[in-house]
Amino acid sequence: MNYEDLIQKLIDQLTELPSIGPKSAERLAFYILSQPESLADDLSSTIHDARSKVIRCEICMNYTVNRICQICANPNRNDRQILLVASPPDLAAIERAATYKGKYHVLGGLLDPLSDITPAKLNIAQLESRIHNPQVQELILALNTNVEGEATAYYLTERLSRDNLVISRLGLGIPVGADIEYADEKTIAQALISRN
Numbered sequence: 001m002n003y004e005d006l007i008q009k010l011i012d013q014l015t016e017l018p019s020i021g022p023k024s025a026e027r028l029a030f031y032i033l034s035q036p037e038s039l040a041d042d043l044s045s046t047i048h049d050a051r052s053k054v055i056r057c058e059i060c061m062n063y064t065v066n067r068i069c070q071i072c073a074n075p076n077r078n079d080r081q082i083l084l085v086a087s088p089p090d091l092a093a094i095e096r097a098a099t100y101k102g103k104y105h106v107l108g109g110l111l112d113p114l115s116d117i118t119p120a121k122l123n124i125a126q127l128e129s130r131i132h133n134p135q136v137q138e139l140i141l142a143l144n145t146n147v148e149g150e151a152t153a154y155y156l157t158e159r160l161s162r163d164n165l166v167i168s169r170l171g172l173g174i175p176v177g178a179d180i181e182y183a184d185e186k187t188i189a190q191a192l193i194s195r196n
């Protein structure tokens with residue numbers, strides 16, 4: 001393999017990452033080459049470390065390095081509330097707002113029949129078994145307000161309803177169609193207070 005092929009391979013692999021187009025990939029590839037070898041070594045070993053050591057929490061399915069994540073293991077977090085998010089970045093956004101003191105569950109996506117995302121492909125069974133615990137009094141659906149988010153919220157409300165369980169949705173502070181992941185802390189805090 002000559003050097004052009006090697007650089008092209010690097011560019012191609014970087015292009016596979018989300019929001020990295022061919023131009024950005026090329027810029028990154030040449031930047032990496034221009035820097036001391038230690039940058040490439042550190043970067044690749046950090047990526048490898050993160051990928052090999054980070055696993056899913058057995059309870060909430062968020063990322064963790066232990067069997068049980070720090071939030072699930074924290075006795076000061078309220079066990080009576082479970083806040084459902086589609087993905088770990090949404091959970092991180094809500095944690096940054098530092099308002100919510102209950103537990104979480106990560107669904108792993110939103111229902112989308114066109115892309116073959118069916119209920120069986122999401123972490124619904126795990127959530128269902130947690131909800132069966134009568135100690136849980138409230139399920140807060142913090143799902144994006146796009147078509148998939150609405151369909152998922154409707155499906156879950158039908159499937160998980162039981163006596164003495166309040167199923168609420170994050171309030172209207174989050175604009176319709178907006179991503180929770182990118183909402184600012186004040187908006188999230190307000191949405192939590194005005195959930196319905």
Ligand SMILES: [Zn+2]
Nearest residue numbers: 057060069072
């Ligand atoms: Zn957890």
